[in-house]
Amino acid sequence: MKNEMRIMGTLGDTKVIWDTENEDEVEAAEDQFDALKEKGFKAYAVKKDGKPGKEIKKFDSEAGMIIMVPKIAGG
C-alpha cells in the first residue's frame, strides 16, 4: 500500500512516498521522520476524508498520509 509524508518547507512541501511492503523505502521514510522530529517538527496523521488530523509521536508506516509541520510559536 502506498503511503506518503508531506514535509513543509520554504519552497512548499516535499513528498516522500513509500510502499509498506518495501522495507528500504519504509526505513528511509522513518529515518527522515525521526530527523525532522529531532528538529522540532510535529507530525500529524491525516486522512483525505476530511476527518481531523491526529498528532503522532512515532512513525507509522501505515498512516496513509503524514504531514510534518514546523513547531508553533506564540506571536
Add this chain to the structure above:
Amino acid sequence: MSTYTSANVWPVWTSTSYTTSTVSQSSDATSTWGGWVGCDYSNGTSATTSTITYTDSSAIWVYWAEEPTLKAISKEEQTANDERWAKEREESRKRAKKLEADKKAAEKKAKELLLDLIGEDELKVYEETGRLFVKGRKFDYIVNKGGYVQKVDKNKIIDLCVHIQNRYTYPETDNVVGMKLAIEGNEEEFLKIANHHSPRDIGELPRAACM
C-alpha cells in the same frame, strides 16, 4: 589649493574667524557649512574664493575623513562605474523576480496540500475568503491566511497570536494548514502557546471554508 585637514576642518566649521598659518583665509562656521552642503561655495569675497578649492559636499567630506588629494573621476572610470551599477541593478531585478516566482510556486503547492485535506469546493471558499473554519474539541476557530487565528467562544471572538515558527519563510497556506493540524491534534497545547487578546463581541461569523 586649500590645506584643510581633519585636524583643522572641525574648528573651521565650529568657530568664528578661525585662522592658522596653513589655512590661507579666514573662515567661519557659516561659510564652512556652506562649503559642505553647497556646490561652488563662495562667501562673496574675492580674497577667500581664490584659495578655497573644494567645490561640493563630497569634496569637503573627503578632506575631512581621509585627507587625500581629491581627484576628479575620469570619463572612462565613470562609464565603467555606470556599467557595473547597471549590471548590479539588473542582477538584483532578476533575483527579485525569481524570488517572486518561487514564492508563487510554493503557495500553489501549499494550496494543493490544503486541497487534499478539505476538498475542491471548500478550497474555492478559502481562495475567496482567505479563511478556514476549524472545529476544535473545546472551541471553534477561524484561521486567517494573513497569519492570525480567532477563537470563537459563544458570541465572543478572541484574537490569538500564534503561527508556525519562521512563518514568513513558509507559504501563507502552509501556516493555515499548520494551525488547523495543531488545533485538531492538541488543542490544549495550542491554546497554551497562543497569546490571547481581549475578547470582543461579534454579530455574525464571517464566511470561511470548512469541512
